[in-house]
Amino acid sequence: MTRTEITALINRCPVIGDLVELKETIWFNPGVTSLEAGLPYVGLDAEDIADASRRLQRFAPYLAGAFPETAASAGIIESPLVAIPAMHSVLEQRYGQPIAGKLWLKKDSHLPVSGSIKARGGIYEVLTHAEKLATQAGLLSPDDDYSKLSGAKFRAFFSQYRIAVGSTGNLGLSIGIMSARLGFHVTVHMSADARAWKKAKLREHGVDVVEYEQDYGVAVAQGRKAAQGDSRCFFIDDENSRTLFLGYSVAGERLKAQFQQQGVVVDRDHPLFVYLPCGVGGGPGGVAFGLKMAFGDDVHCLFAEPTHSPCMLLGMSSGLHDAISVQDIGIDNLTAADGLAVGRASGFVGRAMERLIDGCYTLDDQTMYDLLGWLDEAENIRLEPSALAGMAGPQRVCADGAWQQMHLLTAQQMKNSTHLVWATGGGMVPPQEMAQYLEKRRR
Numbered sequence: 001m002t003r004t005e006i007t008a009l010i011n012r013c014p015v016i017g018d019l020v021e022l023k024e025t026i027w028f029n030p031g032v033t034s035l036e037a038g039l040p041y042v043g044l045d046a047e048d049i050a051d052a053s054r055r056l057q058r059f060a061p062y063l064a065g066a067f068p069e070t071a072a073s074a075g076i077i078e079s080p081l082v083a084i085p086a087m088h089s090v091l092e093q094r095y096g097q098p099i100a101g102k103l104w105l106k107k108d109s110h111l112p113v114s115g116s117i118k119a120r121g122g123i124y125e126v127l128t129h130a131e132k133l134a135t136q137a138g139l140l141s142p143d144d145d146y147s148k149l150s151g152a153k154f155r156a157f158f159s160q161y162r163i164a165v166g167s168t169g170n171l172g173l174s175i176g177i178m179s180a181r182l183g184f185h186v187t188v189h190m191s192a193d194a195r196a197w198k199k200a201k202l203r204e205h206g207v208d209v210v211e212y213e214q215d216y217g218v219a220v221a222q223g224r225k226a227a228q229g230d231s232r233c234f235f236i237d238d239e240n241s242r243t244l245f246l247g248y249s250v251a252g253e254r255l256k257a258q259f260q261q262q263g264v265v266v267d268r269d270h271p272l273f274v275y276l277p278c279g280v281g282g283g284p285g286g287v288a289f290g291l292k293m294a295f296g297d298d299v300h301c302l303f304a305e306p307t308h309s310p311c312m313l314l315g316m317s318s319g320l321h322d323a324i325s326v327q328d329i330g331i332d333n334l335t336a337a338d339g340l341a342v343g344r345a346s347g348f349v350g351r352a353m354e355r356l357i358d359g360c361y362t363l364d365d366q367t368m369y370d371l372l373g374w375l376d377e378a379e380n381i382r383l384e385p386s387a388l389a390g391m392a393g394p395q396r397v398c399a400d401g402a403w404q405q406m407h408l409l410t411a412q413q414m415k416n417s418t419h420l421v422w423a424t425g426g427g428m429v430p431p432q433e434m435a436q437y438l439e440k441r442r443r
């Protein structure tokens with residue numbers, strides 16, 4: 001875009017001025033509406049989520065055997081939900097901002113198999129594809145005990161097929177590990193920012209890793225191209241996949257059950273605020289969809305992005321979605337936050353969810369490092385930088401009385417509320433790497 005075009009865009013949509021200046025900012029969505037009014041635009045419904053949930057149940061006996069770390073949960077890949085009261089106090093002190101309500105952490109960072117939120121969508125899409133192939137070949141039917149998938153016959157069958165994906169790291173880990181375990185030939189096209197240890201881990205699992213000098217968008221485009229013209233190769237399209245999205249969405253009903261177990265009430269008088277780190281949008285979008293279906297209008301979802309990669313804020317606030325990239329407005333898309341270094345948002349997710357998301361905000365990498373250090377000290381929980389993006393949300397929401405009023409949220413409701421930070425990754429970060437992250441917090 002030219003200077004003049006950017007200025008015109010900022011005049012129409014002032015928050016984009018903050019983005020251009022790389023200032024930490026928040027955008028509250030003026031178009032947010034009720035679930036009832038917003039749902040028809042998603043194009044998916046409760047039955048789609050139920051279908052995904054049943055599919056994961058069918059695979060559970062197989063997963064429990066293939067990944068012993070899931071045996072305790074009988075093959076269901078789910079993460080802990082924990083209260084973080086000490087971090088709550090730290091945030092209040094550091095920001096000089098009271099946070100009404102209680103602070104919780106959803107530790108997708110510690111999901112089995114691949115240690116990030118991608119263990120939801122990525123694994124689900126591989127399983128869906130495997131089920132389809134095996135069913136079409138007459139080898140599998142929904143009533144079977146899926147533990148038979150670990151047999152040599154199935155491995156030989158899947159080895160005739162290929163799976164390809166473009167990734168900044170974590171999606172590659174999930175899809176690579178899951179596909180290789182089933183027996184597929186799998187290629188992960190990795191962007192320049194992907195960590196060396198993630199590439200090494202994939203290679204250990206027998207995954208082909210192709211490296212690019214460019215960013216995520218290029219890795220995806222190359223992956224897509226490589227898969228074209230090969231009818232036995234399935235390309236997992238992080239930018240547009242409804243299957244991935246549905247894999248993430250199952251988190252909603254699971255979280256609801258976890259809150260019930262912990263005695264946490266979510267209803268009109270006890271609203272829930274959820275803060276989700278956002279890259280291309282599938283993960284946070286799918287989870288938010290599941291949350292909306294589980295909690296209706298009692299849940300408010302906000303997306304968090306690095307100041308250098310605010311693609312969803314840019315796409316939603318301008319209404320241009322995937323027709324604009326952060327590079328178009330002069331932003332470099334360089335961030336230490338793996339998984340969030342995405343310059344152009346998913347067109348599907350932005351459009352599907354634009355009426356159901358309460359807003360987006362940005363934070364810079366240094367803020368993530370500070371939060372990472374504080375969480376380690378306060379709660380002894382270690383995450384990767386991107387997973388801290390959600391942690392900057394509660395103080396923003398609590399500081400904005402005008403927004404609370406607009407949503408008719410009373411002081412009493414805020415006091416009764418639950419703030420849930422979605423910790424999206426970090427469980428598999430090697431100790432030396434983690435030590436470097438911990439060094440980066442300001443003293």
Ligand SMILES: *Cc1c(COP(=O)(O)O)cnc(C)c1O
Pocket residue numbers: 116117118170171277278279280281282283284285338339340384386387424425426
């Ligand atoms: C991928 C990822 C996200 C965001 O998911 P998208 O689907 O790309 O929006 C957030 N955090 C981490 C750690 C991730 O790997």
